Amino acid sequence: MKKLRQVNIPLKDMPHQWYNILPDLPVPLPPPKDPDEGPSRLASLPKLMIGECLKQEASQERWIDIPEELIDIYAQAGRPRPLFRALNLEKKLDTPARLYYKSEFFSPTGSHKANTALAQCYYAKKQGFERVTTETGAGQWGTALAYGSAVVGLKCTVFWVRSVYNWKQDRRRFMELLGAEVFASPSPKTESGKKIWEKNHEHVGSLGIAISEGLEDSMRDPKAVYCLGSVLNHVLMHQTIIGLETQKQFKIFDDYPDIVISCFGGGSNFGGFALPFVGDVLTKGKKIKFIAAQSEVAKNLQGEYRFNFADYAEYTPLLKMYTLGHKIEMKPIWGDGLRYHGASPIISLLRDKGYINTIAYPADERYVFEKAQLFTQVEGWLPAPESAYSVACAIDEALKCKESGEKKVIAFNISGHGFLDMPGYEKVLGLK
């Protein structure tokens, strides 16, 4: 029988609920807490966060309805997105494994980040806010929030890790075209940024510092609210639409994954793709190996499992997570979206309980980008630098199957495209 190249589900079958894994976790998720000293961060959360998101953050409801208007906005953003069978790649690798990839690169801003950006902007608008503020590392999240706010009618301010701000000029222009204001971080616009910026105007920045700036900017303006693009429970939950669609699409393929892979920075695309499958493992007895593909410079899943701040300036409560410490300095990499000190509390707990495997790829990125190039030459789609880690890991697993002769089913997420990130490929692969 002819092998299907890709499947999609009709718009009417797009999931109308997000999956909240909290009630299904093997043990309760440790709630965020205050540090022993200083003002209460927990007490300030209702002022810092969108009300609906804060509610979702601690919800014990397994299924949370996606508002009807948001379903429409998702459709406008091109959801549902196809699941591809990587037949060309299988042939090229000569592997008995069956490879499938999800196409989050079809989003208007080129990545999965739109899934939660649209949700957060929708709720922020509904609550009466006029502006959203945020940080961004690779720029995918900043672009997504710029888009989300344009579509629902909000202003948007982005603090962008300077090392990336400097080289992703086209992505910056895209954010501005969408109407956002964008600052390199650390910036002189906030107290927390200014302290660092004054010592070194060219400080490369970090996601932790940029989060502090975004938080501070919103705290000073009652009409503004801060949005976070990863780590938190509600963010991963918004992203579960990826995995929920994928499950429906696997049914059409009449197949099911043995291995589920994605790249991992704070955990939003990994969580969104993997958590519905983790749910199958926890509640339906399925057996799946989950692999989070990281960079050697930010292998937070190999850090300590402890309470830690989510930002540099310690504005956030403490979250129980695998962490490298919130003051760590990490070398810039082209796949900058992976460069964050801590892992999402949900994924951290699952890792602590033995459900999540991880691999860290070398900092020079040649190995990873060459795998992405091979993928692009046979499958056609150009992964974002971060998604290249997902591709590399899937290829590695497929090659292991070639050696062992095992016909494993490998599912991987391509969280975004690389069209606005070409300088990374240029430098690493030596393109002219």
Add this chain to the structure above:
Amino acid sequence: MKKLRQVNIPLKDMPHQWYNILPDLPVPLPPPKDPDEGPSRLASLPKLMIGECLKQEASQERWIDIPEELIDIYAQAGRPRPLFRALNLEKKLDTPARLYYKSEFFSPTGSHKANTALAQCYYAKKQGFERVTTETGAGQWGTALAYGSAVVGLKCTVFWVRSVYNWKQDRRRFMELLGAEVFASPSPKTESGKKIWEKNHEHVGSLGIAISEGLEDSMRDPKAVYCLGSVLNHVLMHQTIIGLETQKQFKIFDDYPDIVISCFGGGSNFGGFALPFVGDVLTKGKKIKFIAAQSEVAKNLQGEYRFNFADYAEYTPLLKMYTLGHKIEMKPIWGDGLRYHGASPIISLLRDKGYINTIAYPADERYVFEKAQLFTQVEGWLPAPESAYSVACAIDEALKCKESGEKKVIAFNISGHGFLDMPGYEKVLGLK
């Protein structure tokens, strides 16, 4: 009843035949002919062109089967692609018109050009060629052929109009990542290029010159064959999959267009989108207004209708077309894909018979890019600079409906995305 935001057809319903309009034209299409002097160009065509494409070029069969393997490759390239209802744009414009746009930007290389690139590479490989050569203007076609040749396993050489080669660095890197070799044109690599290049190493080039270079390069190498990305009958026919899908999608919307719009350089995306609807007009008595959106610097549809060469160096036969003359010098524009001296013979004949309207937008492009920005801010998708003309024209027609109160149905094609073309937006809109 709730309004649908977008529809798609399942993979199995993707058209399995292209539509060849030749037998349905109101009068027979004048065949290509030789000039009065010099060697016979017609006689050399079998050496210059892929055999199957040459056959298709003159076929009088209304429906031409898409090979099964190519159907698979189209699926791999993400076809079928959704048709969107522009509800956000309608609201923003406060127009009674209903607007629909086709999403060719979902292609792996970001434009409709992949539809014929994949077909031509498939046929070239089957005929035993090892390399394809071509020209490119905006770079969309060169990227698509680089991709097509990578996927089927051919080498690829691209001669790229220098004025664009110089500013689209990221697109150049993408072609190289796909494995293509790329030269700025006019180049010293060919006799026809060298003549011009020696007088001026920084000559901005033109599509006509680059075509000559691509042709010459393939003529010198028996293992190479030349591929053209627009103008010719078989190219437009390969592109009809766009319009054929759109017709099926309009049925699901239970709607039908009064106005069909796209941007127009040589005619491939316009033809691919419009010709199935022109077929409805010619054979089913439908009434549709067709508008080709052009640039003032290359308004070939307002030129003379006469026999003319398709290239600068006169390697091609004479084609009967609307033309500005094959030696004309045209000012570079950011929407460079529209900068060609002649219009496809099929569209030219239809224009001569009164079926095709046209509009030419100002050379400074601010008007057009501002419309594209408005579109992106409400619908989310970033059009290629060329597709921005299609968007601008659709918005203009929608605003006319607002004035007149007419509830017209406007369908427009977005032939590609602009992620690899941001410097154009930057310069025209003054982004930082």
